[in-house]
Each structure stands twice: as C-alpha cells, then as structure tokens.
Amino acid sequence: MTIKELTEIKESYIDERKKELEEGVATVDVHMGTCGIAAGGRNVFSALQGEIERLGIGRVKLRVTGCAGLCSMEPMITVHLPGQAPVKYGKLDAAKTREIFYSHVLGGRPKAEYAIGQGLEKPQKRVEIE
Amino acid sequence: MITLKVNDIEVTVPRGSTILQAAEKAGVFVPTLCHDKRIAPFGACRLCVVEDRKKPGSLIPSCFTPARDRMEILTETPAVLDAVRTQLQLILVNHPLDCPVCDKAGECTLQDLVIRYNITESPFGTERFARYVDRRSPLIERDMTRCVLCGRCVRICGELQGRDELEFLHRGHRTVVGTDGGRPLDCDFCGLCVSTCPVGALNDKLFKDRTRVWKLRQETTVCSHCGLACRADFHLEEGRLRRVTPAAASGGEKGLLCARGQFGWRAFESPGRLGAPKLRRDGALCEAGWDEAVGHAAKALDDIRRAHGAASIALLTADHLTTEEAAAWGAFWRDTLGGGPIGSIQAGGYRRILEILEGARGTRVAVGTLRDLDEANVLIVLGGGAAEMHPVLKPLVNGWMKKGDRQLAVVSSWPDALTRRATLALTVGPGLVEEFCAELLEALGPERINPPADLARFGIDSCALARLIGLLEEKRDIAVLVAPEPCGDNRHKARLAAYLQDRVRAVVPLGGQANSAGAVFEAGFTSGEVAVDGLSLVEAIEAGRIRALYLLGEDPLESLPDPSRVRQAMEKLDCIVCQGPFETAVTGLAHVVLPAALLHEKRGTVLSLLGEKRTLRPVLPPFGRSRPDGEILRALAAALGSEAVPRVPAAPAAQKTAIPSVGAVPRDAGQGMPFILEAVPSLFGDGILSRQSPDLAQLRRGLRVVMSAGDFERLGLAEREIVEVRTPFGCARAEAERDAAVPCSRLLLRHAAGSAAGLSLTRPGTSAVPAAIARIGT
C-alpha cells in the first residue's frame, strides 16, 4: 500500500459519495453502539429496513454507525439529505422512525418534535462536501 | 556494592539485593510469612513492610523492593508496627485456633509472630471458612482451613519442582489452594510444599499426631538414598526417628529433598532390617555371634582364595560405605585378600562411566561440581532418567534455567522429566541412545567419519541436531551430565563424554549411590582392572571363574534382569557373604549374613556426586546388633590374620564380555508384539534402601507399565487396571498408566527392581525389547 494507493482509496470513496449526492441519495445513520442496541436500536433499524424493502426504494442508504455520544437519548438516528443539514433524532421507536422516514427522508421535511439538533459536531464533516 | 542503613546499622550489600536481604545481613528481624529463600519473593502477606526515613508514612514491602544506596530503613516505627499488627489481626480473622491439635505448634510462623507482636485481641471478629481438608492424598495431608494463602506451596511446586500440582482456585476471599478437579495429589511427593508451609496447613502424614515438636531433637545428617547426598535434618524423640526434613536453605545449602529422603525414612526400621549376624547351618540360616560369623566368613574366603586364587572372589558394593571405610576396605581387598574384582550393580553405570573417563584422560578425572552446574549456561544430558535417578536434580535444574539465557539439551529415548523441561530435546528411538552417542562421537571426533546430518535417522529433528552441534562448537560454558542406563553398557555415552571432557567446563557422571563418589575418587575402592557388572558377573560365575561373592549391600537377584538365570548362577557359588543393612532375596542364598549399619548410624565422611563433602556423626545407634562396615572389616581382617599374604598375581584381565550392541534390538519378534518396552528408573528409587520403605512402596504400587493415551484408549483400559505384559523373555502383571508424552507403541516399565517377574521381562544389554499387552481375563 503506497501513499498513492491510500489517496486513491480516499478519493474513490469521496467520488462514490459525490455521485450519491448527485443522484439525490439520502443517508440514514442508525447509531448502534451497545447502548443503542440496548435501548432498542434494532427495532429502529428493522423499521427502516422494512419500509425500504416494502417500497422498493433505491435512493435511501441505510448505515450502521457507532454511538453518537448522547446515550440518554438512544435510540438515535442521523438523517443526511443532499443539500440539507444533517438532523439527529433521539428517543425513537419503530413508529416514530417510520414517521421520520416518510416525513423527512422521503418527504424532505424534518420532524422537529423528535429532533435533537441539526448539523455535525465540530471536527466531523462530510468528506464529499468539504 | 551499595551501602545503606537499617535501624541505623550500616550494611553493604551487592547491588540488586532486596531490603530484606540487607536487613538480614544487618541482623535486624523483619517478619515474613510468604517468603521462602528457595523461591522468588511474592509480596502477598505484606508483613515485611518497613519505612524509609526519607519518605515517612510510606510503607515499603522489603522482600522484593530493591535496596538503594544511602537508604535509611526503619523497621519498628509506629506506622510499621501498627501495619504489622493489623495485618496479623486480619490473618487471624479466618484462621482457626487449632493450636492444641495442630502439629505445627511450636514451629509455626504465625504463632511465633502473634506472640512476638503480642496480638491478644481480634477487633475484626472471626469467620472460619468452610474450606476442605484433603485426607485422601498419600503422605501429605492438606488442611485448607488453616491455610493463610501465602502461596509458598504453589510457588515452590511450580517454580522449583516444576510440577504445578497446587494452584490458587477462585479469587478474592473465596480463594483456596487446590488441585485441578479437587483430586488427591499425584505428584513427585518431594515434600517441598510441606517443608515450606509456614502454618499447619500441609502436614507430613508420617509425623502427624505423633508428638510435639518441642520434644524433638534435631540432627543434621545426610540422605543416603542416592549419590546426591542431600543434607537432611533428622528429628528424634528419645532416640527414635520421627521425621526427616530438608536442612535449611542457607549458605551453600539448597534446602531440597525428594520423596525418598523426606518420606522414605521408615525403611530404616523396616521389618527387613537385619539385627543379628547369621550363619547357614544344615541348609538353614540361624543367628550366631559376631565372632563366630566373622570367623566363618574369613575362613571360607581364605579357603577359596587358596584353592582358586584371589581373582575368584568378587566383591559387589552398593557404595554405602563412608570414604574412610571404603579406603580401608579397598586396601584390605587388594592387600590382604589379593585383589579380586570389585564392582557394583546399583552404582554400576556410574563406575563404568568413570572408568572410561579416566581411561580416556589417563589420569584421575575431576568431575564437575555444584558450582560448575550453577555457572554453566548450557547443560547437556546424555541419557534419560537423570532426574528420576536423582530427583533433586529437577528443582536444581529448574532453578538453574531461570537465571538468564540457559539451554538444556537432553539426549534420551523416552520422555523423562528433564526432556520435558529441555529447550533442546533430542529424543531418539527406543534403545538407540548408545548407538546415537557412538555415531555422534564419530561425527564430532577428529576423524569426522560421518556427516552429522546422517544422525537424523535416529528419529531426531535435523534442526535440533544442528543446534546441538552448534552449541558444542560455540564454546559456551557447558556442563555435561551422563545418565547411565540401568541394564545397558553405557560405554558409548561415556566415550562421548570423555571426548567432550576437554572441550567443556565439566562432566558429571550420574547414577552413583550414597557415597560412590567418595569410594571411587577419594578411597580408590575400585578394581585396578575392568570392573564386573551384571552380565559379566553372571557369565563369570557360570564359567567357574568366580566362586565366591562378597556383597556389601548388594543383591543381584533383586537388581539384575533374567533373575532365574542369576539365581541358578548364584546357587553354584561356594560362598556368599551378605554384609548389609537389609534382608533381601539373596539373603536366602547367603552362607554368612553380617548386619551392617546405615550411613547415618556411622561416623565418617561422604562425597556427593557434585563434589560436596559431608561429615557424618552417628545420629542413631546401629540397629540391633548391626555394626558399621568399618568395624566389621577390622574383625574380618583380624580373623584372617595380619600376615602379609603374597599378592596373588592378578588373573589375566577377564575378557570383557562384549555386550551385544544395542543396535541388535530384536524388533517385533513377529509374535504379535507391537510395542517396544524399555525399563526406566523410578522417581521413588530402585535401590534396596528405597524399596524397603513402606511409604514409597505405597507410591510405587508395584510394577507399572506406561503407554500413550492413544494406546491406553485403544486397548480400552480402565484407570490403574492390571494388565499382562509379555516379552520374548518373560511375562509379568503390571498396572497400566497413561501418559500423553509417551509416543505410540512404546511402553515404559517402572519398578522392575525387586520384582522377579518384572526383571524377567528384559535381558542385560538390551535396553529395548518387543512387548505385548493383554487384558487379564480376555
């Protein structure tokens, strides 16, 4: 692995994400650290996965990431829509998740009553944007 | 060297010493419980805490903290005393107050400390733990209710003996010392755990409930079960031996003993102990007076000498004579009796090796000492069974291996204790050690006949072989131990050792008995010519060359293979004189029986195999009417008259019977004998003395045959099942044992000495024979 190859991996990753952005792919990060799972994160994940399958939608990407840090608000998800600031949601269950899915992920309208905040923590950034 | 103060006493110690060592040198007492000089410090009891004047308030455990230059240590400040007191009070929370029934009372470290620090109350309450008492193990009783969890037994068994039999189980306040699965002890029974336990948790069953320690008188003497001659303390109560413990570790003393020394002392009072001289009259042995018996023996010997020559009287010695006695006997045998052949069975291998070493050098050889062993950084062991013949070698080698980059190379045909510890194990096929040594010599010797790589055909990994040769050529500090095979010739390994003599730091032959070293080196108690050993003796008797046998503690019937042939030969003899402590099989054939005293009943010096000289005083009076061998000699010499008998010219050197080269081991004799059997030495002793102990017999459990786990299961055997062992030479019943380290299709035969059936399985000179196992009843 040379520095060239390392840079290539990084760049090809960024390119893939950029393409997704252009295609308008929405990304939902489900925070499934042990705390998230214990609070019911798997239900949230299954709910999202279930809806995506039922609707046969291709432009929503579901990811599993680790704990976002605010464990008292688990289960949490972060919704990234192209052109919008990411929104963190907390204290979810399957029903609320489905609402967010339709309202925000598909419909572009964040659900304020379940949201914690928008934007990313300071050193974090979306590499394909910045 | 660094200098520091302990309680304002200035003391200088080598750099790296602990504070405890400095305090000891300064003569200051520091309490310890979990500390034992023979093993590494542990830091568990925290009683050894001291304070440094420059850092008041901080308690330092002194047993492992290195001393530093200009430290000012204080051992009795209020903080230290309070800590020690509290610690003792905490230990007493769980310790049962068994003092009235506990054997350790009077020599119990905990008791001594509680008295010294005046602990009279228990502010923390008491809570006796429901721990177990192991009464099922042989020889050692473990009362875990009294255990203070100092870890000394665990550490001494693991670090020194290398057995790891005991371990801490569970954790925290539930910790208890035990074996895996809670089974009874099944170890070497070296007794080191008992010797190290500071309280009454580990007890010697031979001593338990017998008497109180303050009624005992302690005498330091020497263990006579093997040639290492370890120092031992005999504890006597009004002239009766009550127990034996290792002499304390200090100065040059290692403080080690083995099962034979620690637990084999009841041999001294065994029913087989001879108390009175006997004469054969009308076919039966009857008691006689000393003068009568000695006179009779003298006359018989004189007659035979005049009739057939001095060379027709052979002497076999088990080397239980002091050096002074051996010298006298040697002189007597040569000058007065004319110098018939002198040999040994129990120490035969040792003497043979020495003979070859001297032959090679042409002068009296100086064998390695304990110091050579300590300072060498490579140990090469030629031959298996070294640590079985001399069990204390195990902790010695274990301790040696810990000190830095040490290599232990072992050439053996079976997985003995040292092979399992070796960093370089060269395991050859059964019975091939001698051949291997011969070829290795040719490969190394000046002629370089064969390339070393050829040696791989003995079954050795060629990488390991290359490493061995590399070690030999590297010119590091090497010590070579030579372990003789009991029934073998041993000449090739001896010759190899002889070749290496000039190229290594030291050579140490093994296999010697209590004072073999003294007899050979200092007393010259050997034949001028080739000594006799098992096979040549029997052949010489059969050929009529030997007509009388003087046995000093030896018994060919109990030690040589093919006992029926030996018996036939012995019955041909004109005269057999048995001079020894015990009645054994040959006593039944003896014409004169002269009861001899044991080493610890005599005065004199002995020399150990590792060059340590010991001076002995009688610790016990000779048993019954037995006498020291030196006294018997004086009587014998007197009876023979002191006229200078013209020395009969030495008979032409008896042709040393060529013992068949071991390469001619008959492989599967085609009669369905899929195993190859080798007789191996026993940890619990094959000598007559060890076999007289009922306690060691309990550990031996009779003839034993050891096989691989796979073979054991394939045969469908149960634990300790008795099976029938058959070889082309004989048949015997033995207890089957499984051992994961034994290769497939191999059998190790233990405890054959003393068992006619066991001895019948092999032949002299053949160290490996084909064998078959059959279940009894099938």
Place this chain on the structure above:
Amino acid sequence: MISSVSKIAYCASRSCKFRKPIDVRSLLERALDELGYRDRIGLVETECLISCYQGPSIMFLPGGKVFQVLSEEHFTETLKGFFASLQHPTSPLLSEPRTEKEIPGIEHLDFFAKQKLIVLRNRGHIDAESIEEYIAHDGYLALYKALTAMTPEEVIGEVKLSGLRGRGGAGFPTGTKWEEARKYAAFPKYVICNGDEGDPGAFMDRSVMESDPHAVLEGMIVCGYAIGARQGYIYVRAEYPLALRMLRTAIDRAREKGFLGRNVLGTGFDFDIDIYPGAGAFVCGESTALMYSIEGKRGMPRIKPPRSTESGLWGRPTCLNNVETFANIPRIILNGGAWFRAIGTEDSTGTKVFSLTGAVKNVGLVEVPMGTDLRTIIFEIGGGIRGNARFKAVQLGGPSGGCLTEQHLHLPVTFDSLQDAGAMMGSGGVVVMDDTNCMVDVARFFTQFSVDESCGKCVPCRVGLKVMLGTLEKIIVGQGEPSDLALLERQANHIAATSHCGLGQAAPNPVLSTLRYFHDEYEAHIREKRCPALVCTDLIRFEIDAEACKRCGLCAKVCPVNAISWQKKEPAVLHQEKCIRCKSCIRACRFKAIH
C-alpha cells in the same frame, strides 16, 4: 410525469389526532381505476407522512412528493392534478423544509458544543466496519507519516512533546513509557492495548472500540514501530461482544489492505495484532495481571521491579497502554505534539473522555480538554440534574475513586488536581448523584465490587476489604456502633497503605471520601438508625407523614401488595404488617411524605 410514480403511500395512522375521517385508500383505488393506472401503481399504507395536523396525506414514490388530501370530492381530478405537477422524476424535495428554524443547531446545544473531540472525532459518523470510510476521514495517514517520514526516535519524541499521559487512570507519561520499552534490547517485544475497562459505569473504551476501532489499531502499529515490536495484543473484556466483533473485522480489513502483517505499507516493518478476550475478572485490568492472563496463567499482579517495559509479557519488554491513549496517537502524529500540548493544562495535556452517568439529564460520552471544571461537565454539558432533584455528590474513577461535593465543583479535572480533595480522575467514569442516593450505600456498593473482584493474593485486600464491607453492612442494617467509624477509617487506611496493587490501594477511596464529606450521613445511620436518602431499607420506618401527604393516592396505586389504603381527600395510611418494604411508594411519592 406519471411514469415516475410506482407507488402511492397514504397515511393511515390510527393515532393521528387531526385526521379527518376520510378513507384515503378507497379514494385512491377509485381514482386510479378511473384514470386507468390501477394496475401500474401500487398502494402502500404507512404511518404519519407529515406533521400531524396536516393529515391525511399521500406521498408519491419513489419521488417522495407529499400532497394533502383536503377533501373527498372530485378526488380524481385532484389526483390528476397532482400527477401533472410532478417535475423531474428524481426531484425529491417539496417546498422549503418548514421546520429548519425549529430544530436547534448542534452548535447551540451545550452537550455537543462544549466538547472537544479528538479521540471521539469519528463517533457516530462512520461505519466502523468500513476501512474505506476510515481512510476517507484521514485514516492511516498518521501511520504513513510515521513509517515513511519519521524514525522511531522521532515518533517517541513527538509523543513525549505532546505530554500525553496514560488514559487508563495511572497517568504515566506515554512518551517515557515508549522510550523505556525501546531501550531494552530483548526480543520479541510486545504492544498491548488494555481494553478491559472493568469500572462499573465506565464505557469510554467500549465506545471507541465499537465506533472507531481503526484508530486504536493505528495507534498500536505506530507504537510497535516506535519501540521495535512486531506483535500486538488487544485485551478486550468478554462482556463487550460488539467491540470484539468490530475489532476483529477491523483487523481483517487492515490485514487485507496491508496495514497489518508483513511489510506494512511496504516499508519492511512487520506488525500484527491479535485479540485476546478476557474471562470476567476486573483485576485483569491491572497490567501485570493482564499479561499473566494472556500467558494463560492466573491473573494476579506480580511484584515490581522489573517493570513491564523491561520484562513484561513472557518476560519481554512490553508496552501496555489504554484504548483511549492509543486513539490519541494518530492525531498527535498528524498534527504534531505541540498541537496536543496546547490543549488542556500544563501537566495534563490534551482531552479526556468521560462517561457521564447518573442523575444528569444528558447521560453519555463527554470529551473535554483537560482542566475543564466539574460544574461545566455536570451542569452545562450534562444539562444539570434531571427531574426535580438536587445535586448531592459526584463520584469519579469508579471503585478506585472518591466522591466530591458541591463545594468542589469549581475544581478543574486533571490527573493531579483532585488529589487533595481525596478523589482522582481515574479512567473517566463520572457518576452524578442526587439526594435519592445514600452515600453509605454507595460506599458499600463499591466496596462489594472490590471484594468480589479482589484477586486474593494479599492479605489487606482479600481480608481487609471483606472486613470493611462487613462493617458497612452492619451499619446499613442498623447495627452500627459509634466506634465503627473509627474502625472503618483505620481499616481503610491500612488497606490503602499496604495493598499489593492498585485495586486494593484504591478500593478504600469510596469509603474514605464518603466518610470525609458525608460524615453526618453515617452518623444518622448509626446513631439515629435512619437513612436520610431513604435507600437503606432496614433504616426506613415506612410511615406516611400525614401532614406532608398531599392525598394524591399515587402510593396506594403503585403498592404491589395493597398495603396502603387511601380515600380521596384523606392522607394515605400504610399498614406495616402487609408491607414488603419494596420502596415503590417512596419512589412514587413526589412530596417526600413517606419515611
């Protein structure tokens, strides 16, 4: 364009309060029938599609455009109009997101804004199982720099300059440790990552291992390069199965890409990492016990000297560091030691991750520069005490740490600053307590933990802690005597002064600090046989104070054995003979009327 729609979703949320009574499904079916699209377009029932007071609504999929269904009449026309208004098939958005102004920015939330992420920089942001993502976020660049542009000595120099100190609690200067391990010329050498995290209430390391395992690996490989080791081990407690899985995946991916194994990054440096799971012993978090555990032996701390850097795993020079310590290394290498040094305080540089738990509103992981004071952590980041409770104490460092009170909240948190107050930062566990916590019970809890986890080697910890626990239990069941307090102090000091390892030396800290700051609570337990916090069951009288009782009847409702009788407008009455002392009533009562 109609062809861009494959399904129509309609909300059928039964809990929707604003739903007009319209049967959307039949409406759609009829309309689609009339338009002739019935076969081509599927119907999907869903939950709420939009903010509730705008329901019912339908959404065109896959585009996601939402339309409200305001009336049933002329629905077919309406539907046709909706179709026509569709623009580009992939245009997903509707009108402007209405509620952007209602959702606060993260930078305005104290919990996030006041943190400074170095160790946790990737938290929740990357897929831990994807090495590409880690690389895309500047992963393995530090390794690259270290291996190709720096000598091992320079790496050590940078770490020393940074002032990084061990994050596992002991705070030993990391650069110095690496330097020591480098200097001994005995091989092979080992790098060990301590992921045993046994403190109850601490989960910082778990989070790093689960969310950003590659950061740990990168730190370890750099360490291996610096000291001359070829093998690393991560000791992870078996109670962290997700962390074990993530690390295993990460190691596999790293090996595939050539960051582990032979010839790392083509520089000729070999390094590999294996995982060793623990077996359930807290004491195996102590470094020498941990090494014995990896060797397959009993986990009991050994005597020192020699130090592990000289003779550790299998008697070889070993460098053991905490997960968090390693996670800091990549940033230190990339940004330089001076950058790290500028954060935090002079002798405690960089940041520290705390697991903030207990009675705070915002429970979670907090990473702040060293020197941040407790008040900021608890009341700003933590959001203060939850419910209507009051702050009572904060416990730092788990069973090895002490507690602090309100008067200490101004203290900065660093390695050394809390010692005079009788506490220590420890590995980062911060447990906040309110007035429903009994400090004697807290001391007992931590002492019980240490008793269970003691290895049993040395007398003061094995016996002393148990005796101390016995005294505490005595006090808690109401058999305490005045002399017990002096006894406790004596026992605690003895254990702390003479124990063999950190477990025992620090185990009395909870007792000592609660004795120091909550002496009156102990006194109440002993002299008045009363537990002010209403935790110690034997010291609760279970009587209802009729004057304080607000007659709400809640206690009677929650009592599982109907031991409380209550009538409207009357104070409740507790019948002692039926009471099982479960304390449900005490927890339910909002007026503290039950004692």
